Structure formats: structure tokens, C-alpha cells
Amino acid sequence: MPDRARYYITSPIYYVNDAPHIGHAYTTLACDVLARFMRLDGREVRFLTGTDEHGQKVEKAAALAGMAPKDFTDKVSQNFRDLATAMNFSHDDFIRTTEERHIRACQGIWQAIAANKTPKGNANIYLGQYDGWYAVRDEAFYDEKELTTGPDGKKRAPSGAEVEWVVEPSYFFRLSDWQEWLLEYYERGNPDFIGPTTRRNEVLSFVRGGLTDLSISRTSFKWGVPVPDAPGHVMYVWLDALTNYATALGYPDPNAALFRRFWPADLHVVGKDIVRFHTVYWPAFLAAAGAEPPRRVFAHGWWTNEGQKISKSLGNVIEPHALIARYGLDPVRYFLLREVPFGQDGDFSHRAMVGRLNSDLANDLGNLAQRVLGFIAKNAGAEVPQPGAFAAVDEEILAEARGLCGRVRALLAGAPNAPEFHRALEAVWALVTKANFFVDKQAPWTLRKTDAARMSTVLYVLVEVLRHVALVLQPFMPDSMAKLLDQLAVPAAARDFASLERRLVAGTALPAPSGIFPRFLDDADR
RNA sequence: GGCGGUGUAGCUCAGGUGGUAGAGCAGAGGAAUCAUAAUCCUUGUGUCGGGGGUUCGAGUCCCUCCACCGCUACCA
Numbered sequence: 001m002p003d004r005a006r007y008y009i010t011s012p013i014y015y016v017n018d019a020p021h022i023g024h025a026y027t028t029l030a031c032d033v034l035a036r037f038m039r040l041d042g043r044e045v046r047f048l049t050g051t052d053e054h055g056q057k058v059e060k061a062a063a064l065a066g067m068a069p070k071d072f073t074d075k076v077s078q079n080f081r082d083l084a085t086a087m088n089f090s091h092d093d094f095i096r097t098t099e100e101r102h103i104r105a106c107q108g109i110w111q112a113i114a115a116n117k118t119p120k121g122n123a124n125i126y127l128g129q130y131d132g133w134y135a136v137r138d139e140a141f142y143d144e145k146e147l148t149t150g151p152d153g154k155k156r157a158p159s160g161a162e163v164e165w166v167v168e169p170s171y172f173f174r175l176s177d178w179q180e181w182l183l184e185y186y187e188r189g190n191p192d193f194i195g196p197t198t199r200r201n202e203v204l205s206f207v208r209g210g211l212t213d214l215s216i217s218r219t220s221f222k223w224g225v226p227v228p229d230a231p232g233h234v235m236y237v238w239l240d241a242l243t244n245y246a247t248a249l250g251y252p253d254p255n256a257a258l259f260r261r262f263w264p265a266d267l268h269v270v271g272k273d274i275v276r277f278h279t280v281y282w283p284a285f286l287a288a289a290g291a292e293p294p295r296r297v298f299a300h301g302w303w304t305n306e307g308q309k310i311s312k313s314l315g316n317v318i319e320p321h322a323l324i325a326r327y328g329l330d331p332v333r334y335f336l337l338r339e340v341p342f343g344q345d346g347d348f349s350h351r352a353m354v355g356r357l358n359s360d361l362a363n364d365l366g367n368l369a370q371r372v373l374g375f376i377a378k379n380a381g382a383e384v385p386q387p388g389a390f391a392a393v394d395e396e397i398l399a400e401a402r403g404l405c406g407r408v409r410a411l412l413a414g415a416p417n418a419p420e421f422h423r424a425l426e427a428v429w430a431l432v433t434k435a436n437f438f439v440d441k442q443a444p445w446t447l448r449k450t451d452a453a454r455m456s457t458v459l460y461v462l463v464e465v466l467r468h469v470a471l472v473l474q475p476f477m478p479d480s481m482a483k484l485l486d487q488l489a490v491p492a493a494a495r496d497f498a499s500l501e502r503r504l505v506a507g508t509a510l511p512a513p514s515g516i517f518p519r520f521l522d523d524a525d526r
Numbered sequence: 527g528g529c530g531g532u533g534u535a536g537c538u539c540a541g542g543u544g545g546u547a548g549a550g551c552a553g554a555g556g557a558a559u560c561a562u563a564a565u566c567c568u569u570g571u572g573u574c575g576g577g578g579g580u581u582c583g584a585g586u587c588c589c590u591c592c593a594c595c596g597c598u599a600c601c602a
Contacts (some may be wrong), residue, residue, distance in 0.1 A: 197530095433566095516562095
């Protein structure tokens with residue numbers, strides 16, 4: 001027997017300098033849905049998220065708060081774990097870059113990189129000197145030409161962050177030697193490496209434009225992973241941060257069971273701001289260390305709030321806990337993935353949120369379940385109806401239901417632009433609409449008086465369709481679909497996708513139905 | 527400056543290899559009454575950003591211009 005197919009998916013680790021916002025929730029949500037889908041689909045899944053806790057910015061923020069860096073990060077990291085709980089994320093591991101295992105992994109990857117040669121036969125790492133304008137807030141160096149001078153006489157980066165002149169010895173990664181290797185990898189080795197296409201084009205264009213060596217150590221601060229055998233040097237935060245994906249599987253232990261099982265990652269989901277780190281530096285680091293690069297990196301877009309760019313200074317940050325409190329968790333999960341094509345920017349508005357909630361969830365799906373289950377409770381003995389021979393229309397909609405999971409699977413993992421959450425949900429709703437049409441056309445309320453056997457068959461077809469819909473939607477809205485499956489009397493052991501092959505057993509008692517998605521009423525509507 | 531992308535119904539967007547434009551939402555009308563006043567049906571005369579070209583025929587190919595967005599460079 002071959003092993004079950006495996007699936008390793010990661011969110012980025014989140015920088016603890018930031019309070020959790022909708023962007024964090026969105027990224028990890030996408031991972032969560034894929035992880036849940038793959039588990040139900042029979043794959044062995046590893047889903048990783050966590051926090052990024054090193055760097056000068058954290059060091060300074062901790063000092064400002066009058067705390068030791070570790071105490072500071074303990075506190076802020078907890079906010080992200082709370083968010084994961086509130087969003088019902090199903091990660092298998094939550095990594096923190098301040099953990100001992102991660103220090104070991106970073107030092108291990110450093111040593112592996114240092115031990116190997118570039119494709120051109122040079123040392124991967126060499127000691128040099130870095131001087132330049134550095135912005136602590138951005139963790140980045142800037143060219144003098146990019147800077148502007150503010151009214152206070154201070155120089156600022158394009159981002160608005162203050163910069164300071166820094167001269168320090170630094171170890172460099174010979175990225176310039178990896179340019180051809182990277183291009184070969186993007187174009188032939190792994191054409192699906194970067195999604196969506198627009199980001200892929202940008203990365204190719206960037207790499208074709210020429211790569212310069214990358215400074216990968218700092219001496220100006222202490223809050224980081226010490227470089228092996230180089231007193232005073234700590235690792236560049238991105239080398240540190242990216243390595244988390246390997247740490248969590250037990251790297252660099254050559255016998256680490258998880259690493260052998262799950263490496264390389266099937267998918268790194270990232271925001272579009274960190275594409276370069278994941279698609280240029282990361283595969284180069286890994287290749288230099290003699291490890292396999294990830295199979296795919298997908299970058300999603302940004303949210304605006306009621307049409308406006310979100311920023312702390314505007315004070316319009318969207319706070320996930322507030323959304324959940326107002327609309328409910330599953331409607332929020334649904335909205336985020338349904339409203340906008342994954343990869344593109346999107347707008348969050350109260351109007352759009354309520355539109356999805358009332359139209360898609362309450363009216364289309366929630367009401368479908370309620371009208372069918374309510375009818376059965378009142379007029380069909382409150383049990384799974386006994387079907388007779390299926391008519392052609394029955395077979396047609398049942399066939400569509402049976403094909404649903406396959407269509408969704410293809411959109412989430414097979415299609416060239418995968419994952420396409422919004423199209424997957426569209427596909428589910430095409431069936432929901434068809435089911436509502438089916439109810440109207442078959443009119444069980446009329447059959448009740450004229451043909452009880454036919455009524456029973458029609459109702460059976462409908463609960464079967466509902467069962468398929470509920471099973472396939474579990475990854476998106478776990479709690480709500482659990483409730484619906486309870487109402488369909490589907491046992492816990494029959495909720496994976498293998499169970500799609502089964503059928504509801506006629507005569508099984510059904511509990512009293514209650515609405516899954518109540519309509520959202522604005523104060524004005526009450 | 528270079529590379530890439532976008533511009534199609536009020537809104538959000540689909541529209542392989544060219545053949546007189548589609549979906550969802552919103553709006554209007556109707557049917558039905560099992561249901562969370564939910565559902566279902568019908569309903570769009572749109573300069574397909576502007577102009578030019580190729581073609582019997584172009585959102586769909588070519589050129590050009592305009593607007594907006596992303597990545598990136600440089601002169602200074």
C-alpha cells in the first residue's frame with residue numbers, strides 16, 4: 001500500500017510588532033480551508049503558522065515598552081494565537097522564531113549554505129562590509145536617491161520610515177551567482193512555482209534585471225539568531241524568518257520524521273508584499289543549503305475598507321474580532337474567500353458583507369435547508385424519506401451533486417491559477433440554485449396531496465444534495481456545516497469526502513431543524 | 527525610462543484558436559406559497575477607453591493615443 005498523499009501548507013509567520021488585522025486572518029484562512037479540504041480528501045496534512053519575533057524593530061519596541069524582548073514577544077505572539085482560535089484555524093503547529101528548535105535550524109541552514117559552493121563554484125557566504133541608509137521600521141536598506149528629507153531635517157525612506165547611516169561588517173550571500181539557476185527553475189524546473197501569473201511576471205522581470213549579493217548578517221543589534229562562529233553577528237531577519245518552514249519539520253536533523261515526510265512544502269501562501277523573499281531569496285537559500293525548494297508560492301492581494309486604503313494613521317484598520325462579533329465567524333470566512341478572486345485586491349464593505357450573508361448564506365443555502373428539512377419534519381415523518389425510482393430530473397441533479405467535490409478540488413488544487421476559492425464557492429452555489437429550482441418545480445407541497453411516494457423521492461433527492469453541499473463546504477464553514485450535517489443525521493464518521501459515495505439511509509430519524517444562517521438585520525430594518 | 531497588467535450593462539466582473547456581446551448583484555414585471563417576506567421565471571437599444579489598420583467580418587489580431595495599477599531602473 002502506498003502512503004497517503006501528503007500536503008504541507010504554510011502561512012507566513014507574522015511579525016509581532018503588529019496587532020492582528022484582517023490581512024493576517026485572510027492569509028491564514030486560505031491555508032486553513034486548503035488544509036481542511038485536503039484532510040477530508042484523505043491526505044496527510046501538515047499546516048503551519050506562527051510568529052516572527054526577531055529583529056531590531058522588535059528589540060526597540062520591547063525597549064520602548066520597558067520589557068525584555070522575550071517577555072514582549074511572549075505577550076504579542078499570544079495575540080496571534082488568540083486570533084487563530086477565534087478564526088477556528090486548524091494548524092498542526094504554531095512556530096515562534098524565538099524557540100530553541102528554530103535557533104538550531106537557522107544555524108543549521110547557515111552552515112549548510114556556507115559548506116556548499118554556488119553554481120559558479122564560489123563560496124556561498126563571504127564576509128564583507130555594508131554601509132548605507134537603513135530604515136529600522138522597514139528592515140531594509142535604501143539608495144540615497146530614494147530618500148526624501150522631511151521638514152525636521154531627517155531623511156526618510158519612500159515608505160516614510162526614518163533612515164540612518166549604517167556602516168557595519170556583514171556576511172553576504174552570493175545571490176548574484178544564483179540568477180541563472182533561478183531563471184532556469186522558474187521557467188523549466190518548476191513553471192508553477194509562482195502564482196498568480198502577474199506576480200510571476202514581476203519576479204521574472206526582477207531576476208532578469210540582475211541580482212546583487214544579499215547582506216545576511218547584522219552587528220548593529222542583538223535580538224536575533226547568532227551566526228555560528230561569528231561573534232557579534234546575528235542573522236538577517238529574512239533568512240531567520242523563512243527558515244521557520246523547515247524548522248517546524250525538524251530541520252536540520254537528517255532523521256527528522258516530519259521533514260522526510262513533508263518536505264518540500266506544497267504551498268506557501270503569502271501576501272503580495274513578501275513575494276520576493278519567498279520566490280527569490282528562499283529558493284536560492286534552500287538550493288544553496290542542498291534542500292528542495294517549495295512546490296508553489298501563491299500571493300494574495302490586499303483589502304481596502306469601504307473603498308479606502310487601510311492604514312493605522314487613517315485609523316480604519318479592520319479588526320477580525322470585531323467582524324466576527326458583528327457578522328459571525330462563518331459568514332466572515334465565507335465572505336473573505338467568496339467576494340474577491342484570490343490573488344486580487346478586494347474591498348471590504350458592510351454593504352457587500354451583508355449582501356453575501358443575506359443573499360448567499362441566508363436566502364440561498366440557509367433557506368434551502370430550512371424549507372426542505374422543515375417540510376420533512378412536518379409532512380414526512382421527521383426522518384430520511386424513502387426514495388422510489390429516480391426520475392430523469394432526479395438523476396440529473398444527483399449527478400451534479402456527486403460531481404461537486406471533484407469540481408471544487410480542481411479549482412482549489414488542480415487549476416493553473418489554483419487556489420481559486422471564489423470559483424469553488426461559485427460552483428457550490430450553482431448547485432444550491434439548482435436545488436431551489438428543483439424544489440419549486442417538484443413542489444412537494446402539491447405532491448403531498450397527490451402522490452406521496454413521489455414526494456418522498458423528491459425529498460430524498462434534496463437531502464442527498466444538501467448532504468453533498470454540506471460536506472464539501474465544511475472546510476470553508478466548519479461550524480455551520482457541522483450543524484447542517486447534524487440536522488441531516490450524518491454521523492461524525494461519515495463526514496470525510498470518501499463518504500460522499502455513501503447515501504443517507506431512509507428511515508433515519510432527523511432532529512428538529514433550525515436556521516443555520518439567520519439574516520443580518522441592520523438596526524434600521526428591525 | 528523599462529517590463530507587465532487593467533479599461534466590457536448602474537455595481538462587480540466572464541468573455542480558448544476573430545463571426546453582429548454574457549453572468550451575478552441592484553432595478554422592473556410575473557408565478558408560487560414548503561421556507562429565514564425566503565424561492566422560481568421573465569426583463570439589459572451597452573459608442574466592448576479614443577483613433578487608425580488587417581479582414582467578407584474584431585472586445586477578440588496589428589499600430590497609436592489616453593487613463594489607472596503593479597514591479598523595476600536611471601538621469602539628476
